Amino acid sequence: MSHCWGTQMPLRLLSSNIADFQSGIPADQLSRSFQDAIQVLEWLGLSYIWIDSLCIIQDSPEDWEKESALMADVYSNSHCNIAAAHAADGTCGCFAERDPRLVRPLQVEVKLGPNPGVYCGVQESYWKDRVMSAPLNERAWVCQERYLAPRNLSFGETQLYWECCACSASETFPAGLPPGVERMVKSLDPRLGGAALRRQDGLPDVPELDAFALWGGIVHQYSKGDLTFPEDKLVAISGLASRMQKHIQSDYLAGLWRKDLAHQLLWTGEEDILAIPQERPAVYTAPSWSWASRHGQIKSGHVVRHIGNHDIVLEIQDAQTQLVSDEIPFGRVRSGYLRVRGYLARTGVRLQERPRHQGHFSLIVDNKDVGIARVDSYTQEGTTVSHTELHYLPIRYETRLVEIFSGDKTTVHELEGLVCRATSPDPGTEFIRVGWFWTVHQTKEFQALCREYSTGSREVGTTEDTREWGPKLEFTII
Structure with missing residues (x-):
């Protein structure tokens, strides 16, 4: 499950209550969002659910470190991810009161022109406004949960939205979003997701750049999200990094890759020229040459456009990062040069x-x-x-x-x-x-x-x- 903790602390697994939880978790003490998710679980005919606050010992740094490194396996091997998208905290729940008439598509009859008929009117930013801008998806941790899960059920303010690697749909458009509607590429297969991102940018078909295109898209989406603890900057994307390494086939360096590293150093910050660049986190998160060293939205597209190093005038003789824990190769770093x-x-x-x-x-x-x-x-x-x-x-x-x-x-x-x-x-x-x-x-x-x-x-x-x-x-x- 994906959910916002918000200001209302949900029932948590602690060192002091783990023995009690092993006997049974009191359902009436669960947040409304958790209770609704369990109801969805029953409707789907499933028997198990993974919720971070109930499955990771929250006052144990050792258990948190171990389990956070396994989140890629948890979400990628799930049946689906239940996302309380509209809920700012657990008191809101998954389900919301709504006017069912708002679910109907806006139909417009066109009588003039070369192609008369009945058409559906929809905003180009339909998915962005209703799903990606929902409170849940403004959290950085949720990015890898959305990518890794094979399917997502997002409970919005007015309706249900769902997506997999092949389709994005909603109650208004159950057969899939109409052409022209912006959507996030979900597939972690560079041949699908990476190639699609390159086509969106009007770039030619270069299969060897697809994996970098996909990673650039992931970083762009991830960097929009907020983190309660800045030191989680690399941890909260570690599951995606571990999955992408098999495609990029290179050493991971605090959010970048040793292969074609010079191009990746040319990341930039906010695309909006009116946006004020944010300060670096007060705690160390990454070396200054990594995008993970700063807050705010990142654009990382240079390696997507260029192949080889024929235009590179910088020689990188060595690149290293020192991990906080050698057991977590995609996690926090102490330093880098x-x-x-x-x-x-x-x-x-x-x-x-x-x-x-x-x-x-x-x-x-x-x-x-x-x-x-x-x-x-x-x-x-x-x-x-x-x-x-x-x-x-x-x-x-x-x-x-x-x-x-x-x-x-x-x-x-x-x-x-x-x-x-x-x-x-x-x-x-x-x-x-x-x-x-x-x-x-x-x-x-x-x-x-x-x-x-x-x-x-x-x-x-x-x-x-x-x-x-x-x-x-x-x-x-x-």
């Missing part, structure tokens, strides 16, 4: 804040506006990030021909990378990520700034190592 060889720019580059767009900046190179940048957290240790502290790390540099309005083609130089900050005031070799930048202008000037940082001069060198970008430097990102 990247050892890299790359280019850096500093003098000549600055950010200029856009009016009313906190955390979103214009990228200024030698006093010219050449691109955009976003900071991961609008504040660092309580103060606005100082532009004089920032370094710029190019990761992806691509030259390509694009067609312009006249039908002619022109060469575009695109540069993308990370905004970083040194971990000490002294010139050092250790940095943390604080943001992301992108430009399609002045890339030659940006290369000159990298030459200046490493050689002290913007002039093109005489050896292959010092031409264009200048020599690569070795440093660590934590």
